[in-house]
Amino acid sequence: MLLTTIVLLPVLAAGALLGLRRLPDRWVGRIWVLVTTVDLALVAWMWAGFDSDASGGGFVEGLQYEAKVRWIPTVDASYHVGVDGISMPLIALTTVLFLAAAIWSLREQKRPRRYAALFLFLQTASLGTFAAQDLILFFVFFDLSIVGMYFIIAGWGHGNNRRSALKFFLYTFLGSLALLLGFIGLFLGGEERTFDMVRLAANPPLEDSPLMGGLVLLAIGIGLAVKTPLFPFHTWLPDAHTDAPAAGSAILAGVLLKLGTYGFVRIAMPMLPSAWQQWAMVAVVVGVISVLWGALVALAQTDFKRMIAYTSINHMGYVLLGLGAAGLVGTADADVRVVATVGATVQMVSHGLLTAALFLLSGVLWARGGTYGFARWGGLARPAPLFAAALGVAAFGSLGLPGFSSFIAEFQIIAGALQAAPVAAILAAPGILITAALFLVAIQRLLTGPTVLTAAAGYGPEAGEEFAATGSPPDSTPATQAHAATHAERVRDPGAGAGTGVQEPTSPTNGGSGQLTGTRAGGGHFQDLSAREIVAIVPLLALSVLIGLFPRPLLDVIEPAASAIVQLVSR
């Protein structure tokens, strides 16, 4: 009942928000924060009551907070939810990130009611996917998350957001069709004819038909690879991120990408153990290519947010490397494969925290100047030391420095995968060097050197308040006025032609290069992090450090489940 409450509370709140029409808009954000806080508190309570020593470790036995209600008896599909050591941390991560998104969006002024309702709806979809123990239920939640994110990008994004949203929708929806095909294969292949994930894991279908098993794994694998995303199915990701609102990006990267990797652990590995063993090397290779491809392509980006998007591909590649190594039963000891699996799971949590923080920080840039371009910013450590400190910490976390959660993850993945796939693990190791390079270069470009500010009068929701407080806009040069005019147009017609106005501000139509304010003495205006931004971002970084220094509470939950999955795969 507790788990069901946690899952459904957000969507009920969403319905209430939409229903209570007379509620003033300024209350919407507060209620949203309140609901996500309550949900987080419930998850904390659930975590406190979670017995990490329970026998079985999850998947087949040892699921906790289980609830089951008959739904479509003819196909043995039911509302079946439960948590174990793999889903528990991800559910916690989800509620933390949605709370951060709610706090971040407190000042959202564009249709705040629908915005909050969509996020709450998305929260239920995400939590439901992690809690689901039935394939049909999983699929429904999985697809609803795509729908929710589509509307968030299309409705509240910037730049070419309609197109990016459609691309995201089509691509991931097509992927989910492949997933559904795989689920039907699992259903038809099993002796029991059930969609129940626990029973499918206990008695895996298609064990005696390698061809069908392989094909079903292929369908599921492609479906999840699109969502994760893995090379070469990743090209929807940078576009979707670049044009999504900051909070949407944080959720997309922090939570939705995990639905893909989680699917590998929850569905592909325990339900198709023989096929996973047989094709584990493919997972390893795809993982390593994603690691290197994501890192190198990120290195070449000239746009901060796009760069972060590509690092997600790199980080998710590590997850696949770890999970693939877990399937190479013949070549590595069970304990070592468990280490790799634990690492892969920690990586999901760690990436969620750090990348969400990085995307919110990129949102700071957008709110101040409407651009993520490296060339448009410089020396920001002068006017905004807090922003610089937060970005520095997030970057060091993301590059896998010890003391952060990412190190716990990547160390275990690389060390745990070496025995199973030596060449792959050694090839993947330089990934952490390339990410180090790209983050240090990004810090260098954005934070140090001469101060370069992109003036953006009237940009972002808070800028207006600030000007109201000081009484007059910071500069009233013709160039900024021209820019403000462009901005005004954009507000009237979001999505149309916005990209040209902002990304090419030096074009003659836009008042020359007047917007680039090159100053040494910090004469420009770049408001440092506001209290709201700090409250949204800093806890994510603090959690990452906490896990990095004291990983035991998290690992105590994950390790039994990781052992269980390695055992299930070894069948």
Place this chain on the structure above:
Amino acid sequence: MSHSLVLTLLIVLPGAVGVALLLAGRRGDRSAGPLAVATTLLTLVLAVVAAAGRGTVSAPFIGIVDGGNLELAVDGLSAVLIITVAAVASAVVIFGTADLPRADARARFFGYLLLFTAAMLATVTATTLPTLLVAWEIMGATSYLLIGYYWQRPGKTSAGTTAFLTTRAGDLGLYVAAGAALAGTGSLELAALATADGGWRDVAAFSILLAALGKSAQLPFSAWLSAAMEGPSAVSALLHSATMVAAGGYILLRMAPLLEATPWVATTAAWAGALTALVLGLVAAAQVDLKQLLAASTGAQIGLVVLAAGVGSVAGGTGQLVAHAAVKATLFVVAGAWLTALGTQHLDGLRGAARRYRGVGAAATVAALTLGGVPPLSLWITKDWAMAGSGGALRIVALVGAALSAVYAARLLAVVLGPGPQPELSGAATTPIGDVLDRTRTRGEHGIGTLRVPTTTSAVAWTLALVAVGLGVLGLPPVAARFTGLLANPGQPVPGFTELALPGAIAIVVLIIVLVRPTLLGPLSRGVLARWAGLPALLTPRPWLALARALARVDEVVIDRGVEGAATAGRGLSNTLRHADEAGIDRAVDAVAARTQRAARGIRDIDGGVIDAGVHRFANSLRRLGGVMRRPQTGLLHQYYAQALVGLGALLAVLLLVR
């Protein structure tokens, strides 16, 4: 206090105070200096107690396998190193309080410095791979922050980036070594590595060597040392004496049993060390910038430690590590004092500096003579002790490398002990080399300097110099025997007098020649050696950036367009289908409706309109059906997908129901 508590505090105290200073930000600037001095001095006391107590500490970290914990222990080697590290850190922090301008962000500076010290102390006491890797990489990251401390000035941050990325490239070796440890021993204990099965032991040994070469700036990673000179003087004094570069040498000494079990890696290490001593010795002799000269000499001197580890001379290597730390800390402190006082680190600008500032000048002279290997000073003994186990070509290369230290020591002495600057010689245009011009710009930035050396700095320099000289007692056989026993490294011969006499004599002769005719080194400074023998080219990111851009292009043009092409083709196909639909099925439906109508009309004609209304309704509904069927044909791809999904679901339901 229990031994393990002391050991815990040894790491946690500087670490926690460092973090607190960083969190305090500019508010902590005023109290940062005294707090840092107190912390490092207390750490030094803790280090002495811990060295005597030999405690162990363990904290849970990574699970599943043995050795996943964070574990620290103090044995002989660690005992020597924690005292060295804490002592040098104390000296450098005291120097830093005197040298760093008052207005700087001192809390940030000393915060980084303390964190860095804590990381180095953890590195030399770590007994498991996760512990080592944590400490090792935090040390690398804080070195980046320290080198780039003056981030406002151009070039500083990128110098830090170069240092961090180069050392991290080596660090990858430790990740691989951890994997090899898991595979070969099933545990992550450092001590277990020497017993790893077959090939895994080779992998582990080579990977650790790689990490050590990166950290210690050995060939081919050496050039980051040059970039690291962009950091404040106190940072150079710490990074290039007892910490950072010393860590690579330390880890090889620590892993001596593993190297012994893997002879080819041991040989590789020995040669890498000897060749670094030779090449960086030449580079140092060619430098015209004091800090660059000292940086190159650091790599060369640590090369002898690496050589010692390769040939199994643990006691000699440790002695060299410690003595070098004292010597090099002295020289960097003095170089920093001169930089502050005179506004230059260029040798031309430092003419007569030792005469002008006699206090630090004398300390520098003693330290430089020690560096040059002049008997009976400490490095004379430890250098030879370090190479005691080598022979043949390796020994000759090492001896030449050692002799080169007399050359660069003499070059330094010739300048600072020589006559003061001629008025027309001071200023920018003394030498045409690009590097020199770069340095003179530094000089411009620093102006004419404060023209004074604080008493604190002189005291620190003298203390360090006295320690450097005092370590000469390692040459006394009873002391040497105790030292060897402390490090549990028996069987290695302590070099006798005859072995020591030759290099000592060479050092003195070389020193005198260069002191008398310093112009002999002029040609060297105009060649490639002045530019670090081309080694910086190895660290250029250009090929990687080019590869990254090429892949990004492929990503955009091939993969993404490919996907979009497929989507476009899909839409084209659906359009075609829609046309076929409209032309074929839809028309057929219409035709059926029309014919039914016609038939209805016929029936009405025949039947006189009895069932007229019914037929009409049927026809209309058919027509409406046609319209309905047309409605899903929107041409929008995602709606087709949704329809396909519903269809699949329905199909499935039918399948199940009729099963």
